[in-house]
Amino acid sequence: MIRHDPLAVRVAAIEPLSATLKRLTLESADGGALPIGSAGAHVSLILEGGDRPFRNAYSLVSMPGERGCYELIVRRTAGSRGGSAFIHERLGEGSVIGATVPHNLFPIQRHARKHLLIGGGIGITPLLSYLPALRQGGERLELHQISARDEVPLFENLLAPHAAHDVHVHAGRGALDLSALLARQPLGTHVYVCGPAALMDHVEAAAAALGWPASRVHRENFGAAGGDPFTLRLARSGREIAVGPDQSMLDALEAAGVPVPSLCRGGACGECLTKVTGGVPEHRDHYLTDLEKAEGALVMPCVSRAKNDLLVLDL
Known part of the structure; x- marks a missing residue:
């Protein structure tokens, strides 16, 4: 069973590696041991930035099995949706933020020669x-x-x-x-x-x-989701939400206060899978089969978009 309640972690150290890269060391805010992350695992940071939280996934670069701290390396990108800019500009040592437990969608294949x-x-x-x-x-x-x-x-x-x-x-x-x-x-x-x-x-x-x-x-996919703007309609309420050119469906839904389960935010895990009741999705995920993509009845809002101006979701 996937755990959704976040961990509270404190920024123990920030090390600039270059003009655009920083290494973060995170410790448990209560001083306890952190859940173990295996090689290839990632965590999502929950960053309270202004009018909405950012949720960005980052791979662990700390030693596999380390329980004392998590280490991440974050690049500030020119097309940042806000999370990397928040980390580089506003996060300081001693800051307490939320983080998911480590999840691994990119594990080592132990049977490989x-x-x-x-x-x-x-x-x-x-x-x-x-x-x-x-x-x-x-x-x-x-x-x-x-x-x-x-x-x-x-x-x-x-x-x-x-x-x-x-x-x-x-x-x-x-x-x-x-x-x-x-x-x-x-x-x-x-x-x-x-x-x-x-x-x-x-x-x-x-x-x-x-x-x-x-x-x-x-x-490994953490996916960019840019493209032409379009509108989401929520079938259960009739509410319409605009999705901007540099915004994912998932970001737009979260910004509008619509909760959608998510984990990898890169189109790989299936956690945010949502039914489509109108419009044609533009699939960018690596989870759905080719047949499921052709049917157009499901979409992964973390990375996918719409082929037309309106996409209707069963929300």
């Missing part, structure tokens, strides 16, 4: 927790981090505690031939990718072209 890890930019964060877990278990691995040229030293520093012959940092996508990388992997390898959607799509397509089983390709 080898683990191929591919990160793009800040997408390295879940993979940072993979490394100590895989090293401790004596697992065979290979990590490739792709970053902007000016951030190569930053990611080299982040990976320094795990540096070895199998950890590589590349300056830009052009510095790594992803198809060749996938082609030379031994049978039984699983690939894990986290980063911009274009990178993850490229890895999936390249793996499929090489005949990789889909079950051996894993991606």
